Amino acid sequence: MAKLLFIDDDTEVLNINMKYMKKAGFEVFGSDKPLGGIKLAKEKVPDCIILDVMMPDMNGYEVCKRIREFSDAPVIFLTGRGSEDDKLKGLMLGGDDYIVKPYSLKELEARITVILRRMKRIMEAPKQDSNILEFGKVRLDRREHKVTYDEEEISLTNREYEALVFLIDNPDRTVTFEEIGKKLFGQYLETDRQTIMVIVSRLRKKMKISEQFSNMIETVWSKGYKFISGNIDK
DSSP, rough: OEEEEEEEHHHHHHHHHHHHHHHHOOOOEEEEEHHHHHHHHHHHOOOOOEESSSOSSSSSHHHHHHHHTTOOOOOEEESSSOHHHHHHHHTTTTTTTTSSSOHHHHHHHHHHHHHHHHHHHTSSSSSSGEEEEEETTTEEETTTTTTEETTTEEEOOHHHHHHHHHHTSSSSSEEEHHHHHHHHHHSSOTHHHHHHHHHHHHHHHHHHSSHHHTTSSEETTEEEEEEEEGGOOO
């Protein structure tokens, strides 16, 4: 049974969300205080965190930042603000999805289910040597869901890691924005293009730790990206 953690200062919304998800078969925990939510994230080790953005004392972005110090659990932001800048800020801080209020409980359940299904596929990938890829001193381990450089881990968000793996799995061909969007979000809207560009831009910056590794993702103007496998050490 998957564990969900809800953090929302609106106790009425918090209780409605928790009650619905319990009936849907999830194990549910919740807090109406940011610090209490962070504490629960450490104690309960949830599989997914649903986090309100607008809270007093500490907003959801700051809560996410603190949770990312010790947890890679996917985070879904809930907010009344639907601007593109707000969405990008959440994703850049390590969020995995962003739902604008008002939303239906069925939609929220569907978003949670999609994220949990994707994480399960990642964690249950066959434990074979083919899941280890090396690019000079850079090592990508699908089994551990991490990338290291000279044995030091490169801190990637879930979205950045998933984008990198998807590009690696489609070498030497143009992977379109639409394909990446459907892989990361389960669907693609034209407004997702800017979000994808931000994710890949942040990924590239982190890849600059290795000159060889940083040159592997090539931009295909107005279409998407291409992973250049010829740069991989054989």
